[in-house]
Amino acid sequence: MPRLALGLEYDGTEFCGWQRQPAGRSVQACLEDALTRVADHPVTVHCAGRTDAGVHATGQVAHFDTASERTLRGWQLGANGYLPSDVSVMWARVVPDDFHARFSARARTYLYRIINQTSRTALHRTRACWVPRSLDATLMRSAAAHLLGRHDFSAFRAAECQAKTPVRTLHRLQVVREDAWITIEACANAFLHHMVRNIAGVLIRVGTGDAPPEWVGEVLAGRDRRAAGVTAPASGLYLIGVAYDPEFALPGEHGIGMAAGLSV
Numbered sequence: 001m002p003r004l005a006l007g008l009e010y011d012g013t014e015f016c017g018w019q020r021q022p023a024g025r026s027v028q029a030c031l032e033d034a035l036t037r038v039a040d041h042p043v044t045v046h047c048a049g050r051t052d053a054g055v056h057a058t059g060q061v062a063h064f065d066t067a068s069e070r071t072l073r074g075w076q077l078g079a080n081g082y083l084p085s086d087v088s089v090m091w092a093r094v095v096p097d098d099f100h101a102r103f104s105a106r107a108r109t110y111l112y113r114i115i116n117q118t119s120r121t122a123l124h125r126t127r128a129c130w131v132p133r134s135l136d137a138t139l140m141r142s143a144a145a146h147l148l149g150r151h152d153f154s155a156f157r158a159a160e161c162q163a164k165t166p167v168r169t170l171h172r173l174q175v176v177r178e179d180a181w182i183t184i185e186a187c188a189n190a191f192l193h194h195m196v197r198n199i200a201g202v203l204i205r206v207g208t209g210d211a212p213p214e215w216v217g218e219v220l221a222g223r224d225r226r227a228a229g230v231t232a233p234a235s236g237l238y239l240i241g242v243a244y245d246p247e248f249a250l251p252g253e254h255g256i257g258m259a260a261g262l263s264v
Contacts, residue, residue, distance in 0.1 A: 001065045003097055004075060005250060006031075006045075007090040008060040012234070013126040014086060018050045018060075027051070027087060031062065034082035038075060039068040048101045048242040049108055049191070054234030056127065059109070059241040061250070063101040095248055104248065107171060108191060109241040112184040112200045112232065128181075129200070129236035135207035137177035143206040144173040144184075146217035147199065153192055154223035156202075158231075161193035166223075168192060175203065182207075187241075198225075200232035 008031070016024030020032070028045060035043040048061040070078065075092040083089070098104075113128040115121050116135045121128065147170055154166040172187040184203060186196050202219060205211050219228050244250050 001067050003063055003065050003095050003099060004072075005061060005063045005093045005095045005099065005101065005248075006075075006079075007092075007251060008047075008062060009058050009088045009090055010056065010060070011086040011127075012051060012053065012055045012057070015053060017053045017055070018047055027060075030084055030087055031079070034079045035064060035066075035075075037082050038070065038078035039066045041067060046101050048105050049239050051237075051239055052194070052234055054126075055237045055239070057239040060239050061101045061105070061242045061244075063095060063099060091251060093248075093250055095250075099244075099248055101242075104244055105190075105242050106245065107187055107189055107243040108239065109172075109185065109187040109243075110191065110196045111238045111240045112186070112196060113236045113238070114182040114184070114200075114204070115180055116182055117180045126235050129204075129233045131204060131208075133208045135177075135182055135204065136209065137175050137182055137207065139209070139213055140175045140182070140184075140203045140207040142213035143203055143216040144175055144199075146213070147173055147220060151220055152223055153195060153220070155219050155225055155228045156195045156198040157192035157225065158194035158198075159225065163190075163192050166192060168195070173199070185240075194231055197232045197234065197237055198228055200236065201230040202228055204232060205229055 010027055015027050018027045020026045020028045031045050032043050043064050045062045045064045072092040076089045079089045115128045116131050118132050121130050150169040152166050153168050168188050170188045174185045176183050184200055
């Protein structure tokens with residue numbers, strides 16, 4: 001039975017998250033329903049990262065098994081024909097039977113978007129985090145340096161996080177300012193539940209001057225979620241890329257090239 005991988009883009013505003021729920025509209029349910037209609041048999045999909053309610057994606061990856069024969073273009077166009085307008089299949093590839101969208105992933109990259117201006121935003125209210133107080137991106141970059149590397153990120157995980165270990169390796173944490181926009185790009189081997197949003201919340205606190213950059217290192221070392229403060233809103237978060245071994249011949253950390261477009 002062939003296994004296929006899909007690249008997905010979606011606006012998470014109207015979803016309860018990726019995962020199918022007894023009640024609520026999920027990305028997984030929409031995708032499975034569409035693929036089931038194309039395949040003419042029940043389809044179950046597995047993703048690289050289970051995004052929460054309100055979180056967006058330009059580079060989500062999912063896989064599924066099928067007994068049906070369709071061209072790759074047929075799978076892509078067929079699925080998009082049945083999907084709602086806020087979800088789109090960007091590509092389809094045949095992958096080996098041992099490929100798994102989640103467990104084969106080597107790294108994931110998230111982008112967090114902040115619009116820093118005194119007036120609330122109308123156009124970006126569901127796709128960015130609005131911070132009216134002035135933010136110092138230089139201070140935020142200094143704070144971010146304390147989180148790079150392999151650490152116990154207990155202070156940055158949600159209480160309901162089900163990960164077996166809080167240890168993660170943060171490969172990259174960049175803060176870039178362009179006019180009113182500040183973007184935080186985080187790349188790690190894996191992320192804990194709410195980890196990026198909690199990191200964003202801490203960096204915002206430093207950026208407003210309410211805490212010094214060194215405080216972030218203290219929060220990390222303390223391993224106490226209560227010390228880290230506010231979880232930043234889901235609306236600013238995007239899964240923009242998933243990296244796999246070259247042997248799978250997938251389109252690399254797809255979605256990352258769109259990061260610049262998200263920042264204007």
